[in-house]
Structure formats: structure tokens, C-alpha cells
Amino acid sequence: MKERCFYFISFFILISFLLITTSYAQTTCEAKDCKITITIKIAFAGATDAQMNDWKQDIEDVWNGDGPTTGDCDCPVTFKVETTKITDPAKINCRPPPAGYHCIMVTPFATNPPKDTRGNTYVGYMYPPGISRHGQSLCGWWSDIMNRPAPAGGIYHDAAHEAGHMMGLDDKEGDGLMTHTSGDKAKPTQENIDAVVKNICGANACPDRCCCGNGVIDAAQGETCDPMALPSGCSQNEACCPICCNCFQPNCNPENGAYATQLECESACSGFSSGCYYNYKTGCWDCVKLKIAEHKPVYNESRIKHCNHPGESIYALLQRLIGYDFSGIPFVCPEFGSEWINLYITDSGEFSIITLDCIVLEVNESLIEPPDFPTMNAFTDKETVKAIANEEISINQALDEGRIIFEKLSEEL
Structure with a gap:
């Protein structure tokens, strides 16, 4: 009986943990049409509007700087930051943090610098565990000198570095932003991008099907053609499927305005504003005609009553x-x-x-x-x-x- 009770309690704790961490994810992923968007939501307590805007801009500029992609199919990745300001004095220290956001307390470095429990002073840091797993909440303590000027020019990209922790990266992870916060290396490495996507979105955010349509015939992904490649890889009487990138025999019916070749379509497609367009899904040339619908009011004298409007005097x-x-x-x-x-x-x-x-x-x-x-x-x-x-x-x-x-x-x- 005790054993069964133990299993039940353990199961309840596990489910509760999963529900909490899923409901309060502060870094989220949207993967749609082979495009990935990572969104970081941050609540600031004690920061000015200008500081919040500067840190948001730094994170987005640094992480989106080189047009990041991920996976064998080079799915584009976009990083977005949403911010909010905590004005309730009772929550100024992020206890408790607002639901749905990472929470950062901001204080003046000169009078109240961020410190850990051992008394070590930082420009800014994230509280333990310090790394977000699967987008779960983190709290941190930043100072007003985050993103200060760097001696060799430019600034320290402190906010962009701390955002890496909010996406699951550790300090000194790779020879990029997580190790260098200023200079030419202060940007995420490809390994950083891939690790963030895997941590936030899962292992298959950029599946093999995303390679279809990239203009390259990827045989390793099972492709025999690509509709954007020249030549496409299919024979003269075949078409390339834009979804699976395999050749197929199109079924074009001229009675429905679908033709096997461009020449056939242009010979039959005539009239004002008519044109032939290749349909990648069917593999046919479609004759598209502009139709102009003229709408006229229906005049019904019997429905007009008391229509004796006096003209303007x-x-x-x-x-x-x-x-x-x-x-x-x-x-x-x-x-x-x-x-x-x-x-x-x-x-x-x-x-x-x-x-x-x-x-x-x-x-x-x-x-x-x-x-x-x-x-x-x-x-x-x-x-x-x-x-x-x-x-x-x-x-x-x-x-x-x-x-x-x-x-x-x-x-x-």
C-alpha cells in the first residue's frame, strides 16, 4: 500500500512540474512553414523605458545579426523580445515573478551592485540555476551599466549574453557571444543557434521536408528533384512535387484551363488580361483570365415610396x-x-x-x-x-x- 501511495505521489509531482513549466514558459518557439521564431518575454523591475528598449534592441540585433538558420535544410530563425515593466512595489524584487515572463531586477551599480550569496559583485547575472531548460522561468539581477561602452570601441553586449542563458546556453559555450561580450566574436555561433532551437523547439524543428524548394536537389534527404532548381531533376514530361521533391506525371486537362506545356497554354489562353502561370502543385500551366463582374442596382419602381425629395432651396x-x-x-x-x-x-x-x-x-x-x-x-x-x-x-x-x-x-x- 505504501509503495502504491509513493508511486501516486511521485506521478502527481511529475505531472504538476510539467504543467507548471509548460504554462510558465518565458522563452517560446513557433515553427511554421519551416520558419522558426524564438520569443523571449522579460519583465523588468527598476529599469527605465530607455534601458528596456536598449536591452531589447541589443538582444534582437545581436541574435538576428547574420540572418541565422538551423538544421540541414537551413530553416531561418528569428529572435524576438517582448518586455513589460513591473510597477507594483511589492514585486520590485521579482518575488514572485509575473507569470509568463523572465524577471530582472535592476539597480544602480554605484550604490547597489548585483551580488551573489558569497558577496561577489557582477555587472549583471541570472540567479541559479542560471540556465533556462525548455524555456522555463529565470530571474536575474542586472545593474544600470549593462551594455556599457567597451574600451576597444563599441559596447559590451551584456543583455544579448544574458538572453543566451534565457534560451538554455551556459557561459563559455563556444567561441562566441557566450564567451566574448565585446569585439568581433560577440555574436552567437552556429552551434549556439542550433542548441537554442533544440532546447526551446525540440529536436525536429527543421525537418527534412524543409529542404524541398531550396533550389538544391538534396539526395541525402530523399529528394529526386527540386522545383526551384535549374534543371529541376525531372524528365521533360514530369513535374517536381513542391512538398516531397519527387518527380510525378502531371494530369493536365485543357477543358479546365490546365495545359501540359507553356506553349499549349499560351496558344489557347487569350483575351483581356489573360495569362499562363505554372502551378507547382499540379505540374500544369494554368490559363488565368480576369473576369470583371459589373454590379448594377436593381430598379423596382413598386418598391419606391414617397420619393419626393425637396431640392436644396x-x-x-x-x-x-x-x-x-x-x-x-x-x-x-x-x-x-x-x-x-x-x-x-x-x-x-x-x-x-x-x-x-x-x-x-x-x-x-x-x-x-x-x-x-x-x-x-x-x-x-x-x-x-x-x-x-x-x-x-x-x-x-x-x-x-x-x-x-x-x-x-x-x-x-
Whole structure:
């Protein structure tokens, strides 16, 4: 009974550990379409926004510097950093760390440098165990002189080095960044990249199928062809599968717009914006035609009810002229510059307009009468008013065409 109880407790502890470490992974991997993205999530306590941005940039620049790849098929790897700031005073020492993030406490080196339990001082370091396994959480203590200038030029890439620990690398692992934090060697080695991908993503993040389509016929990966290689490796009547990189006999049906050769396709594919394109999946040349669909509103008179919309009134159209500046019109400005105008519009009523220094100040629905007196009478029709308000013609054009007639009554104001 005790033995069975022991096994049950051990199993429970193991499952709990796996659940915790999986749920709180701070370094994650996404492998999609043979492209790998490693994301490091870091929470900072005590850091400024500028420091957080500089350290994030350093990590991404150094680790993405040479366009890293991994595996026999050279799958591209991208490194990303996500940061957040801890503002709760109770969590300023990363105890407890926020879920889903590595946690870094930052202090001034001059007054409170990072120290271990033996009193040794560091520019920055990660607390034991110091190395993240499979992306699990790490906590650390950094100072404000991380990434300080290096004597020989450039900076110490301290943040990028510590990020290596967050991805599972140990100090002095290879003759690169994990050993040298400044100078030409301060960058990850190929062994570092491969080790990170294996630790975070697993052993088969870049499978053999990812070699298909790289322009090289990889016989060691079981390929007999490659669709991007010239020649592809297949015979004249065969096509290369873009998924498995093996030759096959395509089945092209012209009735469906699929042809065995480019010449056959171009002979049959004609018309506006038509073209032939090679379909790597089927091994056929597809005739693609542009189809233009014209959509028209369906007119149904029986569905239109009460469609008696009043047009915009002449007075409303005239009000659009308020604020209109016609000082740039040579003939109109001297004639209508500062006037009190009575405007008579055929079949639409009588109105008045006041201008000052070639700007329309007022539009009224009545004539100017004593004790005020108009200085000008103007005569037009409603179609001309609509055309001017809608900017279809200019006032000058209307005058030239005789659509506006005016008479002076007195001298200008």
C-alpha cells in the first residue's frame, strides 16, 4: 500500500512540474512553414523605458545579426523580445515573478551592485540555476551599466549574453557571444543557434521536408528533384512535387484551363488580361483570365415610396457663398468689392447680399430697403445660382455669358 501511495505521489509531482513549466514558459518557439521564431518575454523591475528598449534592441540585433538558420535544410530563425515593466512595489524584487515572463531586477551599480550569496559583485547575472531548460522561468539581477561602452570601441553586449542563458546556453559555450561580450566574436555561433532551437523547439524543428524548394536537389534527404532548381531533376514530361521533391506525371486537362506545356497554354489562353502561370502543385500551366463582374442596382419602381425629395432651396445655395473670397478675380472684385446688392432671381424670389473687400459677408431672404439703400441690383435665374454654388461655373464666367446682369445704383461704400 505504501509503495502504491509513493508511486501516486511521485506521478502527481511529475505531472504538476510539467504543467507548471509548460504554462510558465518565458522563452517560446513557433515553427511554421519551416520558419522558426524564438520569443523571449522579460519583465523588468527598476529599469527605465530607455534601458528596456536598449536591452531589447541589443538582444534582437545581436541574435538576428547574420540572418541565422538551423538544421540541414537551413530553416531561418528569428529572435524576438517582448518586455513589460513591473510597477507594483511589492514585486520590485521579482518575488514572485509575473507569470509568463523572465524577471530582472535592476539597480544602480554605484550604490547597489548585483551580488551573489558569497558577496561577489557582477555587472549583471541570472540567479541559479542560471540556465533556462525548455524555456522555463529565470530571474536575474542586472545593474544600470549593462551594455556599457567597451574600451576597444563599441559596447559590451551584456543583455544579448544574458538572453543566451534565457534560451538554455551556459557561459563559455563556444567561441562566441557566450564567451566574448565585446569585439568581433560577440555574436552567437552556429552551434549556439542550433542548441537554442533544440532546447526551446525540440529536436525536429527543421525537418527534412524543409529542404524541398531550396533550389538544391538534396539526395541525402530523399529528394529526386527540386522545383526551384535549374534543371529541376525531372524528365521533360514530369513535374517536381513542391512538398516531397519527387518527380510525378502531371494530369493536365485543357477543358479546365490546365495545359501540359507553356506553349499549349499560351496558344489557347487569350483575351483581356489573360495569362499562363505554372502551378507547382499540379505540374500544369494554368490559363488565368480576369473576369470583371459589373454590379448594377436593381430598379423596382413598386418598391419606391414617397420619393419626393425637396431640392436644396435657393436661399440655402446662396448661403454657401458666405465667406467666399473673390479678390483674385480681376473683373469681379472691382465691381462687387464692397456692395449692398439686391438680387432678383427669376421664379425663385428676392434676396440681398452684402460684400466687403471682395468677401461675401451676408445673404438675406429679403431686399435691402429704407432707411438702408442698395448700391447695386443684380438679376439672374435659379439654374445659374445652382451652377455657381456647385462650382460648375465661376461668377466671372456667368457674367461673361450674360447669365448675371447688374446695375449700379450709387457709389461704393
